[in-house]
Every structure is written in structure tokens, then in C-alpha cells.
Amino acid sequence: LQAIATKVNNDAIALALPNPNYQPYLTEGYDINGIDVGFLVKAGKINVTSVIQYGKTAIYINPNTSLSETLFDRPPLAVMATFTKPGCATPIPFTIIINHLQSLGGIGDVTDGARVRAKRKAQAEFLANLIQGRQVADAAEKIISLGDYNAYQFNDGYVDVMGTIKGTPTPANQVVASSSDLVNPDLINLNDTYNSAQRYSYVFSGSALALDHVLITQNISGQVANFGIARLGSDFPEIFYGDNLRPEGLTDHDVPVVYFNFTCPAPSFASDYFRTKASGNWNSLATWESSTDNVSWHAATLTPNFNANTINILSGHVVTVTANVTVDQLFVNPGSSVIVNTAVVFTVL
Helix, strand or coil, X not given: CHHHHHHHHHHHHHCCCCCCCEEEEECCCCCCCCCCCEEEEECCCEEEEEEEECXXXXXXXXXXXXXXXXXXXXXXXXXXXXXXXXXXXXXXXXXXXXXXXXXXXXXXXXXXXXXXXXXXXXXXXXHHHHHHHHHHHCCCXXXXXXXXXXXXXXXXXXXXXXXXXXXXXXXXXXXXXXXXXXXXXXXXXXXXXXXXXXXXXXXXXXXXXXXXXXXXXXXXXXHEEEEEXXXXXXXXXHHHCCCCCCHHHCCCCCEEEEEECCCCCCCCCCCCEEEECCCEECCCHHHEEEECCXXXXXXXXXXXXXXXXXXXXXXXXXXXXXXCEEECCEEECCCCEEEECCCCCEEEC
């Protein structure tokens, strides 16, 4: 991935174009063929705040052996980032999770089918729980989950992978390995919004299939500017595949492309309610979210002081005071704490 980033950056410079300054982010998994998921991020536009690989140590039970096995050959990789939009007072945060789930191969096999079904079901539930956990922790978080799910947008009769991840699982009497509803609010699959005749990203034995999907949280459904599927492989003769001299054959998957027009974060007011959304410094915006009514919350655009309605340090969070500040109506919940640095004055009225 680093080689690709270097090649693209150098080619742009050689053509007297601005250096796009792509930076690679990839964490190795367990795939025996060396396949991993990763990101190329244009550093001049996007500020990456953290990169987390989820599920590398997760396991499932192989029903054929009753033994635990590694759940993900290619664990999901998440990038938390921000970008600055002209006219916005603060950077806009968002989260992207990239996935490459278990193949459909062998799902109906008499010998190995039970293992494949169990693994696909467990992967879908893991991802559903991951996204739901983030929605619960921060209802305003903009989450985009995409990649090669190796699953149709509908129930395949064995495991409803996409329905499980979206929060719309198929009833147990209509699928071999069923899941409960793990996601609320439900996610939106942008493939479902696309021209029905164009909902495919892969061709297998002459059948056009949708295996690659972009799921988004409902809070950004109105901020999708455009969505399409770039035809890089499925619409071209198979003889081109693997021919490095032809761009039509460099991949056997087409690529979903989405553009967002995110709205500027709502401004905070000094008299708002404030609560922590993570551990951090008191004077860091990343530590706080605010609300005018103590019900609907968004990322804070200023940090709290004595003007705030209430200030809540949520359980599990540690806030460090690094500059003088005066506060009022401060609630430090069990399991949380406030640390005041040496020579700093922290006044509670």
C-alpha cells in the first residue's frame, strides 16, 4: 500500500500536478493469501485522529469441531478522522470502517457448510455490535461502513449478513442461521437507493451480483451528495482480467463511490449542557459534546466553564485540567475523575 501511495504521489509531481500526499493505513491480519484491508488518505484534506483494527483476537466456535477459531482473516479497520469545510467553525469528524468478510464459498457444502455459515453469522453480528456500540456512545457520530462484504443485499437463505449488519435481520423461519436485531437506528445500504438495474459489483458465472456495499448511519442520510458504482471489471470480457496492460482487468470487483456534503457542526453556546464523550484535556474540544436541551447532543465547539448549565463527567472518563478554569454545577460520576495539573487553578463554585 505504501508503494501505491508513493507511485501515485510521484506520478502527480512528474506531471506538474499538486502532490496529493496520499498516506497509507493498513494493519496486517491472518489471510493466508496476504489480503488485508486498508486506506489511502489524502493527508492535505483529511486529518486522521486514530486508526483501530477491530476483532483481531475475536473467535467463534466451529460447529464441525466444537473448537474456537479466529473469527476474522481480514479484521475490520476503522479510521476516525476530521476535515475542515469552508464556512464551518470547527472540523467535521467522521468514522469509516472497511471490511472484507468471509467468502460465500462452501456455504451449502455438506461437510464444510456449517462452519462457513457460523463464521459469516458471527462476523455479521460482531460488526453489527461494533457499529451499535458506537451509535449508543455517540448518536451524532457519522459512521460509514463499507467494503467487500461477500454478501448480497438480500437474504441468501443461509445467513442474512447484510440484514444483520443493517439492523433488519430476516426472521428465523426464513434463514438457516438467524440473528437477532442488534442495530437501532437501522443503517442504510446505499445500494438500495441506486438504480435497480445497476445494483451489481461482481459477475459470477454470468450472474451480476452486489457483494460490495456502503452502509451509513441515518444521521447522514440527507448529506449524501452522490452515489454510484465505478465499472472497473464486471462489464468487460473476462479475458482482460489479469492483463496488467489493460485497466479493465486489474480487478474483478467494481467500486462503489460515494460523495458526502456534510453540514457544519451545530455551534455550542456557553450556557449549554456539557458532557464528556471521551477522556482528555478539559480545554480540548475532542473531550466534550454539548446540548441546548440535555436530550440532543453534538460535538462541542467550545469547552465548558461556569456559564454552562451542567457539566457531566461520564463514567470511565478521565479529564485533565491543564489551564485555569472556573466551573459550576459539575457532576463527576462514579468511575470517572478530574485531574488538575500542578500550578493550575481549578475553581468549583
